[in-house]
Amino acid sequence: MGVTEVFTTFGDVYLRSVLSTWLMTAVCFAGGLALGILVTVLRVSPVKPLRVAGDVYVQLFRNIPTVSLLVIFVYALPYLGATLSYRTCLLACVILVVSSFASENFMSGINAIGVGQIEAARSIGLTFVQIVRLIVIPQSLRTTVLPMTNLLIATLLTTAMGSQVPLTPPELTGMVNYVNSRSVAGISAFIVSAICYAGTSVVLGWLGNKLDEKVRIVR
Amino acid sequence: MAIETATPVIELRHVDKHYGPLHVLRDINLSVAKGEVLVVIGPSGSGKSTMCRTINRLETIDSGEILIEGTPLPQEGKELAALRAKVGMVFQSFNLFAHKTILQNVTMGPIEVLHTPREQAEAEAMELLRRVGVDSQAAKVPAQLSGGQQQRVAIARSLAMHPTAMLFDEPTSALDPEMINEVLAVMVELAQEGMTMVVVTHEMNFARRVANRVVFMADGQIVEQNSPDEFFDHPQSQRAKDFLESIKGH
Numbered sequence A: 001m002g003v004t005e006v007f008t009t010f011g012d013v014y015l016r017s018v019l020s021t022w023l024m025t026a027v028c029f030a031g032g033l034a035l036g037i038l039v040t041v042l043r044v045s046p047v048k049p050l051r052v053a054g055d056v057y058v059q060l061f062r063n064i065p066t067v068s069l070l071v072i073f074v075y076a077l078p079y080l081g082a083t084l085s086y087r088t089c090l091l092a093c094v095i096l097v098v099s100s101f102a103s104e105n106f107m108s109g110i111n112a113i114g115v116g117q118i119e120a121a122r123s124i125g126l127t128f129v130q131i132v133r134l135i136v137i138p139q140s141l142r143t144t145v146l147p148m149t150n151l152l153i154a155t156l157l158t159t160a161m162g163s164q165v166p167l168t169p170p171e172l173t174g175m176v177n178y179v180n181s182r183s184v185a186g187i188s189a190f191i192v193s194a195i196c197y198a199g200t201s202v203v204l205g206w207l208g209n210k211l212d213e214k215v216r217i218v219r
Numbered sequence B: 001m002a003i004e005t006a007t008p009v010i011e012l013r014h015v016d017k018h019y020g021p022l023h024v025l026r027d028i029n030l031s032v033a034k035g036e037v038l039v040v041i042g043p044s045g046s047g048k049s050t051m052c053r054t055i056n057r058l059e060t061i062d063s064g065e066i067l068i069e070g071t072p073l074p075q076e077g078k079e080l081a082a083l084r085a086k087v088g089m090v091f092q093s094f095n096l097f098a099h100k101t102i103l104q105n106v107t108m109g110p111i112e113v114l115h116t117p118r119e120q121a122e123a124e125a126m127e128l129l130r131r132v133g134v135d136s137q138a139a140k141v142p143a144q145l146s147g148g149q150q151q152r153v154a155i156a157r158s159l160a161m162h163p164t165a166m167l168f169d170e171p172t173s174a175l176d177p178e179m180i181n182e183v184l185a186v187m188v189e190l191a192q193e194g195m196t197m198v199v200v201t202h203e204m205n206f207a208r209r210v211a212n213r214v215v216f217m218a219d220g221q222i223v224e225q226n227s228p229d230e231f232f233d234h235p236q237s238q239r240a241k242d243f244l245e246s247i248k249g250h
Ligand SMILES: Nc1ncnc2c1ncn2[C@@H]1O[C@H](COP(=O)(O)OP(=O)(O)OP(=O)(O)O)[C@@H](O)[C@H]1O
Pocket: B019, B022, B024, B042, B043, B044, B045, B046, B047, B048, B049, B050, B051
């Protein structure tokens, strides 16, 4: 079966699997960013135990292979009385991993702000929460567009972890198994999925560059 | 004239501070009266910046007391933030908010801390920017301005909080020579309008012109204080004599 045949035969399943991959990527990235901001706020807070907790969190989820995390969620959590759906397990794992990388990006963005601006903000009477909201988050978001774009693409590729659990519809990598268990497409199914990943990544990368040009802070 | 036992705007009593084994502030006693302009001078590492920074609690102290208009500085939190805003601070490196326009740099404090309505805050900010001569730059971001212009914006940003006193930590040291005077001019004007000021600077002409008192620091101590003319022309301590000799060449 050639690439075009794979398209014509499985076109609508492919469409659904592309959409499913995009949706998971969006949910995981948004969730990872939100959680990453939270963890980063802990890591820069004036309270030492919170800083330590934030650092431990990042070390934990940045250094465990996503697949191991997924195994723990799928097989170990039920023993603790929490049986989550496969999709929920997958999303939770990817979000945890993405958030730890996002926090590392934010930290480098924060380091670029410099202690002077923070002191100036303190000296005009802004509180810690105001400084985080008005200075730290906006500036670190705007200086980390490029690394965050890379993280978004990495998130897209990490959703391929979904091929390790049964999902309906399957995401792009699971789709390869789906096609090959119903016909003899061989490498063609891989190629179609690869084209979808690569196409998406190129568009995201381009959008990231445009956004960076727009919001980058001149220093 | 009625006899007034006016409360000093800034008062330091027996302030001590260490950085690890380093004793940076040794039993500092200092009081700054309303409208007074104090110039702090001394060799590098003598604790001038540290003293300034303890006054609005950017640094903690080990012992002693710091009072602003008779009120001791609170430990942390909202109360401290509020009191801090009453003492403006201008830094050597300007420290403008890089992601905000010049106008937004000046309005942020009033809007967020004083809860001034935006329109009023903007009107006041434009007036302040006009006073320091950078109103035409209001829509730009800090990186588009010269150092001198940025420092004048930083002064406007502090003034927007209606401070009762202003601290300046070497406000002209990072500036190219041709920009120093435009910043000093703004400071002279402020002094003449009666602002209470503590200025760390080696600009002797500025000190002679507007300072009421010069405080000479060395090794974390106030070694000598006097009127500017007395201090510069007849320093008492050997340390002050040596120091003045060393900066003469510049
Ligand atoms: N955060 C810090 N940690 C440890 N030591 C510090 C810290 N900040 C300052 N010091 C030390 O404290 C001493 C006083 O520093 P300070 O900056 O107050 O001096 P200064 O009089 O302002 O000097 P300069 O003229 O160079 O600005 C110096 O020896 C300095 O190295």
